[in-house]
């Protein structure tokens with residue numbers, strides 16, 4: 001394995017850590033930076049004392065980072081991982097979509113699969129004892145600090161269509177312990193010859209942590225549950241709402257009419273105005289009837 005100093009490369013914190021634990025997200029372009037603003041505002045409403053860390057790449061303009069800084073987020077610049085050219089080609093958007101098509105939903109044009117792997121840089125944040133990673137396309141609806149006491153690696157199942165989804169994890173929310181040894185082991189396993197991670201970091205993490213600890217689905221409630229499995233939906237239980245596939249800030253996306261109440265909730269968090277009490281929101285069936 002590489003030396004410790006080598007394992008600290010590719011990551012440039014702009015400020016120092018302010019607590020032992022952190023929420024961590026990733027933004028590689030202006031669209032996901034918007035997402036992170038809604039996420040950060042929603043986290044601040046939970047009253048957590050943990051840092052909110054935003055990993056960002058050179059693909060994000062300073063003006064898109066400014067609102068995150070103003071909200072008190074800790075900005076940490078990261079490079080893409082040092083992966084082989086062949087790995088990058090296999091996981092480039094065009095190749096990945098051709099070899100592992102998305103049949104159940106649509107990814108926005110601003111989503112680059114290769115960027116997902118930058119999530120693994122969380123393991124380099126060794127100033128923290130525990131991190132909760134949350135995708136930039138999610139909002140937090142209640143305090144989830146208890147997850148800082150959960151083991152590595154904890155994640156919720158990838159439930160949005162059927163019971164079979166319980167066999168897979170979703171990497172939009174996970175609990176992890178930063179460690180350079182783990183990071184080094186990951187880099188080694190990630191880029192083996194000819195390997196193809198069809199759902200990028202998600203498939204990799206499932207393989208790297210075969211004994212992953214299952215969190216309740218409410219810790220990562222996927223938006224498609226709203227129309228596919230409405231009997232699972234209970235606003236009082238949902239801790240993290242995750243807008244997988246189409247994003248709530250995409251204007252007029254194909255599922256927008258069906259997901260209207262969820263999109264409105266995201267915009268309330270994004271602007272910080274008129275955030276409703278979760279108990280006051282309609283159930284999927286009420287919304288249908290309306």
Ligand code: UDP
Pocket residue numbers: 025026027028029032110111112113115116134135136137138172243244245246
């Ligand atoms: N991401 C990013 N830029 C990209 C792709 C992904 O910043 O081009 C980050 C962002 O935090 C995003 C996460 O990686 O939320 C995973 O991608 P996404 O949420 O779009 O995937 P989905 O949840 O739809 O599977």
Ligand code: MN
Pocket residue numbers: 135136137138172242243244245
């Ligand atoms: Mn996501």
